Amino acid sequence: MAEKIEVILIDVGNTSVKTTEVINGEFVNTRVWKEELLLIIEHYGSVPLMVSSVKKLDKWIVGRKNITSLSHLSKLPIELDYKTPETLGADRIAAAVGAMEMFPDQNNVIIDLGTCMTIDLVEKEGVFRGGVIAPGLKMRMKAMSHFTDSLPDISNEWERIMSGELGKSTKECLFSGSFWGIIHEINGVLQTMRQDFTSLNTIITGGDAHYFESKLKAHIFAGSKIVQKGLYRIWKYQQ
Structure with missing residues (x-):
């Protein structure tokens, strides 16, 4: 059985978005995206997300229950x-x-x-x-x-x-x-x-x-x- 993801860390920069999964306190599966943040969030579904962004986040993103924005x-x-x-x-x-x-x-x-x-x-x-x-x-x-x-x-x-x-x-x-x-x-x-x-x-x-x-x-x-x-x-x- 696959281990449960504790949280997905999302780092939104000026040119790309980087995501990292945290499993048992370990950082794994770091990925760099060129897609829009919306598509990335939808990709991960209801998994807890911790987001840092250099850009202003839409209100609907900040308001989602599974998203913590810094x-x-x-x-x-x-x-x-x-x-x-x-x-x-x-x-x-x-x-x-x-x-x-x-x-x-x-x-x-x-x-x-x-x-x-x-x-x-x-x-x-x-x-x-x-x-x-x-x-x-x-x-x-x-x-x-x-x-x-x-x-x-x-x-x-x-x-x-x-x-x-x-x-x-x-x-x-x-x-x-x-x-x-x-x-x-x-x-x-x-x-x-x-x-x-x-x-x-x-x-x-x-x-x-x-x-x-x-x-x-x-x-x-x-x-x-x-x-x-x-x-x-x-x-x-x-x-």
Whole structure:
């Protein structure tokens, strides 16, 4: 007999939806969807769903009995020290909780490299202190082309252009400004945070994380399931 699914964790991003089944506390059958959220929800039927979304959810989704949607109003195992909690992305909340779950009793910095780049700090006492939102890698490349007349868009070919920090062609310079700019930006933010926190545990996640983790001036932990771990912790906390 198949084991019963405890809950389905649904992470709605800007470009795709990721689902993960939880069976006996284990994360299994992670799947990436391109379909609409409605079709995904209908696919799972009446199984309990825990949803984190960077997009606003329809009222009928939030109102379904088997769906728990994450927001700043949710009962959370951390405190949000944030001036506008209603604008705080559910993915950032989930990642913050996931960091505390993975590395308790530490000051955690979560670097998420996706469509946008976010860098968030969660103190070891369980307080989310805020962070940074900046353009992601491809967004930077697209923006430079979009807002100028002559610069090309290298967002679909940048891996063939990769160069050192000083580009020798316009495309290499665009790569350098985008890729190495992110590295220097992250290192600068970490340096600033270390002025107030002598010990920082750094976690990197997101679709572009693997391009950057070896380039940063910090000991980095990979956090590929950090949002899922946070979602599951919050779901358990609310039961």
